[in-house]
Amino acid sequence: MSDAILLERLGKVYVKRRSLREMALRPFARAERVEGLVDVSLAIPRGSIFGLLGPNGAGKTTLLKILSCLILPTCGSARVEGHSVTSDDRPVRRSIGFVTSDERSFYWRLSGEENLLFFARLYGLASAAATRRVRGLLADMELAEVAGRQFMSYSSGMKQRLAICRALLHDPPILCLDEPTRSLDPIAAKHLRQFIARRLHRDGGKTIVLATHNLHEAEEMCGSLAVLDRGRVARAGRLEEITARPGGRDHYLLVLSGGAPPPPDARWTVTVERRDDGTSAIAAEVDRGGPAFSDLLRVLLASGGTIVSCQRREQGLQEVFDLMDETGERR
Amino acid sequence: MKTLRALGAFIKRDFLIETSYRTSFVLQFLGIFMSVLIWRFISRHVTAPTDTPGLEGIDYFAYVLLGLAFYHYLSSAMLSFSAKIRQEQMTGTLEAMLLTTTSAGTIVLGSALWEFLMTSVKVLVYLGVGSFWIHFRLDSLLPCLVILTLTILAFSGIGILSAAFILYLKRGDPITYLVSSLSVLLGGVFYPPEDMPSWIGQLSRFLPITWALRALRRALLKGTSFRDLLPDMGILLIFAAVLLPLGALAFRFAVRRARAEGSLVQY
Numbered sequence: 001m002s003d004a005i006l007l008e009r010l011g012k013v014y015v016k017r018r019s020l021r022e023m024a025l026r027p028f029a030r031a032e033r034v035e036g037l038v039d040v041s042l043a044i045p046r047g048s049i050f051g052l053l054g055p056n057g058a059g060k061t062t063l064l065k066i067l068s069c070l071i072l073p074t075c076g077s078a079r080v081e082g083h084s085v086t087s088d089d090r091p092v093r094r095s096i097g098f099v100t101s102d103e104r105s106f107y108w109r110l111s112g113e114e115n116l117l118f119f120a121r122l123y124g125l126a127s128a129a130a131t132r133r134v135r136g137l138l139a140d141m142e143l144a145e146v147a148g149r150q151f152m153s154y155s156s157g158m159k160q161r162l163a164i165c166r167a168l169l170h171d172p173p174i175l176c177l178d179e180p181t182r183s184l185d186p187i188a189a190k191h192l193r194q195f196i197a198r199r200l201h202r203d204g205g206k207t208i209v210l211a212t213h214n215l216h217e218a219e220e221m222c223g224s225l226a227v228l229d230r231g232r233v234a235r236a237g238r239l240e241e242i243t244a245r246p247g248g249r250d251h252y253l254l255v256l257s258g259g260a261p262p263p264p265d266a267r268w269t270v271t272v273e274r275r276d277d278g279t280s281a282i283a284a285e286v287d288r289g290g291p292a293f294s295d296l297l298r299v300l301l302a303s304g305g306t307i308v309s310c311q312r313r314e315q316g317l318q319e320v321f322d323l324m325d326e327t328g329e330r331r
Numbered sequence: 332m333k334t335l336r337a338l339g340a341f342i343k344r345d346f347l348i349e350t351s352y353r354t355s356f357v358l359q360f361l362g363i364f365m366s367v368l369i370w371r372f373i374s375r376h377v378t379a380p381t382d383t384p385g386l387e388g389i390d391y392f393a394y395v396l397l398g399l400a401f402y403h404y405l406s407s408a409m410l411s412f413s414a415k416i417r418q419e420q421m422t423g424t425l426e427a428m429l430l431t432t433t434s435a436g437t438i439v440l441g442s443a444l445w446e447f448l449m450t451s452v453k454v455l456v457y458l459g460v461g462s463f464w465i466h467f468r469l470d471s472l473l474p475c476l477v478i479l480t481l482t483i484l485a486f487s488g489i490g491i492l493s494a495a496f497i498l499y500l501k502r503g504d505p506i507t508y509l510v511s512s513l514s515v516l517l518g519g520v521f522y523p524p525e526d527m528p529s530w531i532g533q534l535s536r537f538l539p540i541t542w543a544l545r546a547l548r549r550a551l552l553k554g555t556s557f558r559d560l561l562p563d564m565g566i567l568l569i570f571a572a573v574l575l576p577l578g579a580l581a582f583r584f585a586v587r588r589a590r591a592e593g594s595l596v597q598y
Contacts, residue, residue, distance in 0.1 A: 012593070014592070014593055015592065017592075036593070062593070065593070068430055069429075069430075069590075070426060070429060070430065070590065070595055071590055071591075071593045071595070072587075072590045072591045074591075090432060093430065093431065093432050094432055098430050100423070100426065100427070102423045102426070104422050104423045104424075105422065105423030105424050105426060105427040106424065106427075107344065107348060107422075107424065108422075109347075109348050109351045109352075110344065110347055110348065110351075114344075114347055117340075118340050118343070118344045119427065119428075119431060121336050121337055121339070121340030122337050122340060122428060122431035122432070122433040122438075123431050123432055123433075124333045124336065124337075124432055124433070126336065127336075166427065170431075170432070
């Protein structure tokens with residue numbers, strides 16, 4: 001699988017414009033510079049769903065806007081389907097559809113269909129082809145019934161789906177979505193996620209770049225992702241690589257009735273919490289592989305206890321974020 | 332072909348939006364009737380000497396009506412490009428349009444097209460209402476169309492330049508302010524520039540509206556021949572040849588700067 005998007009040491013510095021007052025008070029001072037992206041190198045495989053994860057201000061939208069040729073990078077290179085975003089922007093625009101998180105970006109007094117037809121013509125579609133394409137997309141997104149209604153009467157979910165229709169008008173191989181479920185209720189968000197994963201990715205074969213700060217969404221949808229923090233790639237890789245426990249240990253949560261806590265052992269670390277019902281909750285970190293976990297269970301049973309439940313705890317993205325905070329990985 | 336398709340889409344879009352405000356759409360034409368009537372009555376009280384330069388043998392009403400009607404073209408050029416770009420910036424539709432494969436130049440041109448079409452209709456209404464009192468020389472239609480085309484091209488250059496300022500500065504476009512006020516003051520909309528102190532009158536030569544109005548009045552009111560109008564047309568052509576590429580270059584530069592700054596949709 002070759003790369004649909006290739007970023008090499010990409011950087012973006014925003015230079016803040018100085019106000020007249022600042023220029024008068026400090027005429028020779030340098031304008032303030034804000035680093036939007038720093039040294040970002042990523043390869044996004046064709047046909048994948050790639051997540052860009054990070055808190056607000058992490059640089060997700062800046063990165064998507066660079067890929068869509070709305071912002072020029074300050075340094076480094078970004079190639080979309082082999083075309084440079086700085087010197088070859090027309091083919092890049094043909095290859096990419098960008099769904100912004102801005103609900104306003106339509107003509108409110110026009111209907112959904114009229115809006116799409118207008119943008120279809122700007123993508124170069126002839127009249128008949130534009131009508132066919134627009135009607136097809138409206139049907140796909142379950143907007144056919146409201147196609148003739150003015151955009152201003154649409155719900156947030158409808159507006160978001162219409163924005164996706166617009167990004168698909170020219171049938172681009174890559175679709176960039178900037179927090180697509182941000183203003184949707186849970187059910188609408190779930191439907192949209194399913195549509196993206198099934199219709200666009202699985203059936204349509206599109207490469208999806210999804211910027212989100214919703215960890216659950218990223219876990220559910222993305223095969224691989226990059227965690228951005230203050231413009232830098234803090235972690236990148238496949239989901240299981242990012243969420244893998246550091247130090248080669250697995251985490252378990254056991255509930256023990258009776259018996260005694262296990263004795264200290266180099267192969268495990270346990271924290272025991274006595275509960276009101278007489279049971280004990282044991283959080284155990286155990287060496288991965290080998291007999292360590294079996295030995296731990298044997299010790300617990302030998303002490304006369306009964307194991308009520310045993311659960312292996314996967315590390316989620318939330319924990320990755322928490323860990324990054326704790327270890328100072330997030331600067 | 333693709334450009335024409337895009338321009339057609341802009342006209343259709345603006346027609347649909349404009350006609351969705353039905354009352355406003357009708358009222359602007361009613362406003363023209365009122366304006367013509369007001370100036371008709373004012374002109375009864377303005378009796379310029381018959382040898383006033385630029386007004387020789389012309390009724391003041393005819394003079395001011397043409398001035399007003401064609402000043403609309405300048406206003407359209409000044410306002411439609413910059414105001415549309417600013418409006419599209421504020422609503423986020425500019426970003427959505429710049430994501431498409433249509434060039435920035437076509438987008439800015441298309442944004443103003445409807446306004447120019449509407450202005451042409453309004454000018455026709457002005458002239459239609461005015462023709463109750465004024466005898467227009469319809470044998471000069473061909474030179475009129477040529478002058479009009481050159482005028483629109485020259486004014487568009489200024490309009491695109493002003494849109495470039497808006498894109499970059501967001502507010503406080505100096506071009507609109509300077510050209511609009513100087514055009515009304517010096518360009519011969521309400522009175523002949525020749526009738527002003529000569530040092531001020533000389534400045535009017537640097538404004539395209541001066542030449543456009545002079546040529547149109549000579550063609551429509553006096554029936555001046557195509558050949559005699561060629562010098563005025565030549566000057567308008569020079570204005571268009573300088574201002575249009577200048578506007579296009581400035582707009583391209585402004586888009587590039589806004590992309591580099593990341594301020595394309597800031598307002």
